[in-house]
Amino acid sequence: MQMRCYCVTHHGQPLELVQREAPQPTGTEVLVRVKAAGLCHSDLHIWEGYNDLGGGKKLSLADRGIKLPLTMSHEICGEVVSAGPEAGDVKAGTMAVVHPWIGCGQCVACLRGEENICTKPQSLGVMRDGGFGDYVIVPHPRYLVDLGGLDPVKAAPLACAGVTTYSAIKKFGTRIHDEPVVIIGAGGLGMMAIEVLKALGAKGAIVVDVDAAKREAALKEGALAAIDARAPDAVEQVVKATGGGARAVLDLVGATPTVRLALDACTRGGHVVIVGLMGGDITLSLPIIPMRPLKIEGSYVGTLPELRELVALMREGKMQPSPVSSRPLGEINAALEALARGLVVGRQVLIP
Numbered sequence: 001m002q003m004r005c006y007c008v009t010h011h012g013q014p015l016e017l018v019q020r021e022a023p024q025p026t027g028t029e030v031l032v033r034v035k036a037a038g039l040c041h042s043d044l045h046i047w048e049g050y051n052d053l054g055g056g057k058k059l060s061l062a063d064r065g066i067k068l069p070l071t072m073s074h075e076i077c078g079e080v081v082s083a084g085p086e087a088g089d090v091k092a093g094t095m096a097v098v099h100p101w102i103g104c105g106q107c108v109a110c111l112r113g114e115e116n117i118c119t120k121p122q123s124l125g126v127m128r129d130g131g132f133g134d135y136v137i138v139p140h141p142r143y144l145v146d147l148g149g150l151d152p153v154k155a156a157p158l159a160c161a162g163v164t165t166y167s168a169i170k171k172f173g174t175r176i177h178d179e180p181v182v183i184i185g186a187g188g189l190g191m192m193a194i195e196v197l198k199a200l201g202a203k204g205a206i207v208v209d210v211d212a213a214k215r216e217a218a219l220k221e222g223a224l225a226a227i228d229a230r231a232p233d234a235v236e237q238v239v240k241a242t243g244g245g246a247r248a249v250l251d252l253v254g255a256t257p258t259v260r261l262a263l264d265a266c267t268r269g270g271h272v273v274i275v276g277l278m279g280g281d282i283t284l285s286l287p288i289i290p291m292r293p294l295k296i297e298g299s300y301v302g303t304l305p306e307l308r309e310l311v312a313l314m315r316e317g318k319m320q321p322s323p324v325s326s327r328p329l330g331e332i333n334a335a336l337e338a339l340a341r342g343l344v345v346g347r348q349v350l351i352p
């Protein structure tokens with residue numbers, strides 16, 4: 001059985017169409033026919049080959065053990081085709097969203113259920129081949145979350161944009177019910193964050209973005225306010241909109257100016273969760289951390305139980321899908337280009 005996939009063969013060069021034999025599942029593996037595969041901002045970093053650490057320093061993906069050629073996309077929905085002899089009872093034809101944040105299965109993080117922070121990650125679309133192809137191998141059926149009739153195109157972003165924002169928002173605890181959450185960045189993750197806050201019955205979102213079209217889309221999605229990040233009084237506007245300073249800021253950009261803004265907009269006891277990987281660095285006066293006191297926390301994707309909770313929220317109709325635009329997999333290079341130039345509102349989902 002032949003399959004097509006679009007691979008990163010050289011960093012920064014267009015993805016290459018490769019025809020190859022579809023893999024046969026062995027052991028506990030499951031072969032899934034891809035129905036929808038989301039394009040995430042972190043795919044841009046994989047494609048470029050590094051993360052910007054600021055001060056001219058770069059974290060190369062080769063140093064993280066990422067090898068080429070690689071088929072990207074970690075936001076995969078598909079249909080079970082076949083399974084290895086040790087996979088147990090897996091029904092062909094089952095439609096599922098795939099949890100891509102797979103660990104080694106043996107370390108303490110994995111045993112705690114936090115495979116997403118395993119030190120030997122095996123993530124699909126990052127360390128192993130992902131969804132920009134006709135088929136993908138999933139190492140174990142437990143990573144398949146049944147869609148139960150959900151549209152695969154709308155559900156695919158749950159695997160990264162969804163679980164990432166869900167896991168980050170959960171870190172704020174109960175304060176989301178008392179005060180609005182400030183969301184910096186109204187791209188695919190920002191729109192998803194608004195939906196997650198609604199599904200959890202939170203107070204609401206105040207969105208900050210440099211792009212007018214994205215601010216407009218966020219307001220349409222139900223944001224309480226949208227603030228231009230480049231306005232000279234952006235910090236004052238956030239302080240005013242939150243009624244005296246933010247208690248919860250979700251930075252989905254993670255660049256020098258956005259983290260600065262997040263910290264400056266906090267009131268005493270403010271909590272900043274950084275998710276975005278845009279890059280850069282900041283200088284921080286240490287006494288302000290205990291004196292204000294601030295909580296600065298990182299959040300990296302999410303766990304399999306969190307993805308199950310999120311899919312359940314959508315299956316029960318408590319959460320609406322965030323905006324997606326679908327296009328054929330053959331347009332992947334144009335999709336990548338549009339994302340790199342910041343022209344995308346919502347999520348692009350590719351269909352093989």
Ligand SMILES: [Zn+2]
Nearest residue numbers: 040042160161
């Ligand atoms: Zn992602």
Ligand SMILES: [Zn+2]
Nearest residue numbers: 104107110118
């Ligand atoms: Zn592990």
